[in-house]
Amino acid sequence: MENTINKAHPRPLHPPDGCAFGLAIAATLTALALSSLANWQRGGSLPERAVWVAMGVVLIASAHLLPALCRSAPLPVRGIGVVLWLGCMAAASYTHATFFLLSQSHAGMLRAASLPADSLPAHRSLTAVMAQRASVTAELAAADAWHCVRDCPSLRVRRASLAARLDALDAEAADVRRYQIMEDENARRRDAARHDPVTAQLAMLSGVAVARLDLFAGLAFAAVLEGVACLLWWLALSRSGALPAPRSDDTAEPGTPSPATSAAPATEPETEIAKLRRDIDAGIVKPTVTGIRQHLRCSQARAAALRRQLADLTA
DSSP: OHHHHHHHSOOOOOOOHHHHHHHHHHHHHHHHHHHHHHHHTTOSSHHHHHHHHHHHHHHHHHHHHHHHHTTTSOHHHHHHHHHHHHHHHHHHHHHHHHHHHHHHHHHHHHHHHHSOOOOOOOOOOHHHHHHHHHHHHHHHHHHHHOOOSSOOHHHHHHHHHHHHHHHHHHHHHHHHHHHHHHHHHHHHHHHHHHSOHHHHHHHHHHOOOHHHHHHHHHHHHHHHHHHHHHHHHHHHHHHTTOSOOOOOSSOOOOOOOOHHHHSOOOOOOOOHHHHHHHHHHTTSSOSSHHHHHHHHTOOHHHHHHHHHHHHHHHO
């Protein structure tokens, strides 16, 4: 009977419960690590950081376990649980996004610091060079305005000296401009290295700012992690039998009968007269007192009594 029931209702195949538990624990530990690192940087003093971390642990655990724990609760409790679960999910996603943005910023600074920069010699600013050039140009104009009746060697020397200083200042200004171009290129390379390569390409293709894409990516990663953790805990606790069946106000349909109720009542032992009648019908025993006595190895009186009972049954 048991084999017949098993064949009619085969047991559904599920992955091992340990697999669901392992993945659920791994997802929760990952989320707790992200939350702890992000909340640790939010506080100033050590007690403040500890409180931030503890609050993050509670919110992460609640976000992962509330759907499974409220599964069999009454409807009003489940409604409150849904509202609280949404709040926990929003807080957890915000914390995870904070971690993703901070980690991306730290990684960008490391990438920018590792870039080889073009070494530039010490130089004055272009503003200082052009101010001095303007002063020299004015002195040269004043020297050119002087006229001597006779030959003035000192004036020629001054004019030549000012012209040479003006040429030197022009060369220095050209060098400063070249240095500025090199500095701008180094800064552009450092800024490009601070952004994630994939995010930078997506920003260029979509026309969306890199910072906004980083925020969207962090929120997406956080939502996926939290959703996977909630589903894994639901499956793990449901399959392990730790959770009762969900409550329902509808009238339940009759289920599969248990072996105790579906099994047929036990057959009563076959009586001696029934067995004797069966053997007579089969031709094994003659329906006489002698044949009955020889077949049952009983007394004459017992055989006669059984013969009378058979006669009463067949009458």
